[in-house]
Amino acid sequence: MGRAPCCDKANVKKGPWSPEEDAKLKEYIDKYGTGGNWIALPQKAGLKRCGKSCRLRWLNYLRPNIKHGEFTENEDRVICGLFANIGSRWSIIAAQLPGRTDNDIKNYWNTKLKKKLMAAAAPVLQAQENFVGPPQNYQIKDNLLMFGSEASCSSSDGSSNNLINHGNGEREYEYGGNYGEVQMGGLQQSFLYNGNIDGNQRFMISNGDGDVNGNWIQKQNGEIKKI
DNA sequence: AACTCCCCCAACCGCAACCTG
């Protein structure tokens, strides 16, 4: 036996909400609250909708103090900073931006902000494209080819350290990888980047302090992906 | 004007976490 469906799929309406449905839902919740039970709510409110659909509509659109429209530079900064540190934890990011929903931020990131950031990162990626082979003193650590430290950044957990193999049995750890900085709408965004052993390149968005607890981003088959 | 392409965003889906009896 499979999982029980959350509602009778044959009897629920799907797709965009009509103004009448919005009004019904809003009126019901204004009057009675959600009652702590979204599954039962649509029937009580006289809606032919799945409880999950009602919840989503309320949280993302109908609830008071929802902010729609353009994101500000400051909101951009908050999203970039948090994404670099915690990744796609949209609900946590949304909690830092009053009036914004996780869905809103997710859409904004996927459609606009990511592109903005990638465009800003283009010089860094281009530098990696131009990388033709391991430099004389390349290093290998955890299957990653690390090369040419020009570093001025450091890592609190040591995760970005280069391992320098001097070839005579002597090994040395060194802070940092290749390091770049770009300006993005008033935001100073820094990047740590290196190449790995299969010839792909990857980079990491770091925060303004040069810490690199973010997510590695890599070009795979021509596409930029988080790894 | 008609058509195609592409972007954006609201909404859906599946799953994991949480809650409750």
Add this chain to the structure above:
DNA sequence: CCAGGTTGCGGTTGGGGGAGT
């Protein structure tokens, strides 16, 4: 502790509409 129900989350989809030809 366990099982079933519910909620919350993040990835994905698809339709509307604007831009380009």
